[in-house]
Amino acid sequence: MAELPELTILQQQMHDALSGRQIAEVELLQEKCLNVSVGEAVAALTGRRVTAVSRRGKWLCLHLDGDLLLLLNLGMGADLWHYGPGAERPAKYQVRIGLDDGSGFTCRFWWFGYIRLLTAAELPQFKETAKLGPSPLAVSVAEFAAIARRTPRSTVKSLIMDQEKLSGIGNAYAHDVLWQAELHPQRKLGSLSDDDLAHYHKAVAEVMERAIALGALEADFYRAQGNLQDAGRLFLIGYKEGQPCPRCGTAIVKIKTGSTAGFICPTCQAE
Numbered sequence: 001m002a003e004l005p006e007l008t009i010l011q012q013q014m015h016d017a018l019s020g021r022q023i024a025e026v027e028l029l030q031e032k033c034l035n036v037s038v039g040e041a042v043a044a045l046t047g048r049r050v051t052a053v054s055r056r057g058k059w060l061c062l063h064l065d066g067d068l069l070l071l072l073n074l075g076m077g078a079d080l081w082h083y084g085p086g087a088e089r090p091a092k093y094q095v096r097i098g099l100d101d102g103s104g105f106t107c108r109f110w111w112f113g114y115i116r117l118l119t120a121a122e123l124p125q126f127k128e129t130a131k132l133g134p135s136p137l138a139v140s141v142a143e144f145a146a147i148a149r150r151t152p153r154s155t156v157k158s159l160i161m162d163q164e165k166l167s168g169i170g171n172a173y174a175h176d177v178l179w180q181a182e183l184h185p186q187r188k189l190g191s192l193s194d195d196d197l198a199h200y201h202k203a204v205a206e207v208m209e210r211a212i213a214l215g216a217l218e219a220d221f222y223r224a225q226g227n228l229q230d231a232g233r234l235f236l237i238g239y240k241e242g243q244p245c246p247r248c249g250t251a252i253v254k255i256k257t258g259s260t261a262g263f264i265c266p267t268c269q270a271e
């Protein structure tokens with residue numbers, strides 16, 4: 001599970017650790033994760049310098065000199081771990097990028113991940129990211145409301161779950177965002193007032209910023225296991241069926257919302 005808070009932390013840590021370093025060694029042990037052959041990828045990456053690391057939806061993007069991009073999608077989750085010069089490397093991985101100072105990082109996908117190599121010029125047409133909506137933390141209240149009003153018959157949950165509307169949040173954090181916004185997941189976007197939308201917009205930022213400040217879930221480039229949060233501390237009401245709502249004390253219930261489950265406080269989030 002890697003959503004906006006986890007990926008924001010990884011992106012910032014990777015940007016700090018990798019920017020300015022040159023790629024010296026490349027190991028790619030799972031060709032089916034790639035959009036090019038292993039040989040092509042190794043030849044294209046070796047010798048390039050990392051200029052920045054950014055995030056687009058659930059993708060991490062290494063910017064390399066010569067306008068090359070290495071995109072990484074962790075899928076259901078991954079151990080994305082840094083190692084220092086001369087330090088012991090993680091035992092298992094599908095990807096290893098070694099840098100000019102002897103440091104580097106490895107990536108072990110828990111299930112299956114995606115690695116894409118493309119030029120900056122190809123990015124706007126790249127199918128897997130071209131349609132992604134903006135980050136919910138990067139939009140103003142007015143932009144957030146405008147996106148919501150495009151589909152008045154869609155549910156409030158779809159605004160943060162549909163990656164073409166706003167990208168980065170998935171089911172794990174959606175429960176807490178909707179609880180913070182005091183909205184039932186299946187309410188229609190068209191029923192929200194300007195005040196409701198402003199409250200919703202603020203709730204997204206509050207829940208995401210809280211999760212990032214707590215270190216999110218299983219996201220640390222430096223493998224500082226002590227920084228990892230257990231879900232019970234991280235989530236406000238998500239996955240806490242039967243426990244009291246932190247706002248009003250009503251027992252949290254689990255409901256079905258479309259194809260996924262939802263956790264709500266039936267008092268704070270009346271339909």
Ligand SMILES: [Zn+2]
Pocket residue numbers: 245246247248249250265266267268269
């Ligand atoms: Zn409540």
